Amino acid sequence: MPGSTSAASSPALRLATPTVTRTPLRSFPICHVTKCEIINGLWGLSISPLHMTTGGVSYESYFSYYMEQCNLALYDGERHISSKSHHHILEIAAKIKSQAPLPKCENEEEQINGSIDLAVRLLCMINIGELQYGFSGQERLIWSENSLEHWIKGYFNAPRGFHNGNVKLEKIFTARNLGRIAGIEIQFTNNLADHLLLMSEDDKRVAVFHNASFLIGQRKNSMFPEGFIDETLRTLALLFPQSDPKTRKWFRKLSRTSNLDFQAVKCDRLRAIDRHIDKFAFWRDRLVVLKQVFDEAEPSTLSQWWCDRRNEVQWYTFWVAILVLVFTLVFGLVQCVEGALQIYIALRP
Incomplete structure (x- = not known):
């Protein structure tokens, strides 16, 4: 991790954030006012608490992720993270976004790195960092050098391997x-x-x-x-x-x-x-x-055969064959029943 600091103790990280964000990370659910300040602090917006409930965009899915990541980081009795409140997370995020150096504190390096990893995940929704005392089931990416902005741009600007302009993204591709x-x-x-x-x-x-x-x-x-x-x-x-x-x-x-x-x-x-x-x-x-x-992909179930209209000739051929098979079975069954009835009547005294 490039540089680290104690969000809880370093005066250099103190921001003019409202006191409500000093609510402990483990305190759930999060009220609308606190959610508003978190969104504004992490995303650089200036929305009001009223917008959180009346605006056209819902943030509930993001805060479900937010609380999940906090719980992962707070695993094992909060011993592996120095940040204890939302305010501390916003402080670290502000430092990361401004690319300001994060001074080290050797006695708390593991806890500090845990706080930085959490802040990065909440900031960009990318599974970056160790979180070695939690388990998410996903592959972990490591940010080890340069600024976070440089790392993110380098990751998503990786060289492309395909240059085929003949690929068609039809409306059926949903x-x-x-x-x-x-x-x-x-x-x-x-x-x-x-x-x-x-x-x-x-x-x-x-x-x-x-x-x-x-x-x-x-x-x-x-x-x-x-x-x-x-x-x-x-x-x-x-x-x-x-x-x-x-x-x-x-x-x-x-x-x-x-x-x-x-x-x-x-x-x-x-x-x-x-x-x-x-x-x-x-x-x-x-x-x-x-x-x-x-x-x-080739259809493997009747449901997939019914839904797959990509090749209409194949679709019609398949279902005509199914229809013919069904009629053949039905007529065969009818003939069997009719033959059985004839034999029964012929043998009846």
Whole structure:
């Protein structure tokens, strides 16, 4: 970890944050006023507490992630993190965003690094850091040098491996159809680094970052590469088209069991030109791979055969064959019954 400091004891980290954010990290649920100050402090916004309940964007999904990460960091009796309040997290986040040096304190290095890891995760929703005393089930990325902004831009600006402009992202290519047609399970994630990543060896599970409200709040955040946030929102518009009522109904049903951000199905509509693969730079490689898996998938169940209209000739041929088979079985059964009745009548005294 590049530089570290004690958020709880260093005067250099004191900010003019309201006292309400001094509420302990373990104190749940978080009130609207505190949530408002956390959003403003981490995302650089200036919304009011009233906006938290009446605004068009909901932050409940983000704060579900926020509390989950706090619980992970507070594991094992809070012995591995120096920050004890929301105020301390905002202090560290402010230092990270301003790229100010974080002085070391050797006696508390492990606790300080735990606080920095937590602040980074809450700041950018990327699974960065050790959190060695907690378990999230996700791959951990290590930020070990340069500023966090430099690391994030370097990670998402990695060289692209695919330059195939012939890939077509048709309207049928949606998150709902990935499962209905190709049998690809959607694994919703709060780790932005996992977005559109195939998560299983058989390519039957893909991670999708659903927290669109967080992305909207990051549009003015210079830590992410220019154009990255808008492109990520376009991938959500691609997978969850707001013009498709069936997708919205499907997503709402999933939201009942998982705390998903419904803003994901409210992203701006994509024009035909926006669906071209060349319009995606940061997520192009993962989109190409996912689309290839989708196109190559063959239906394996009757449900998938019914939903798969990508090849209409094949679809009609299959269902005509099924219809012929059904009629053949029915007529065969009728003939068997009729023959049995004839034999019964003939043998009857």
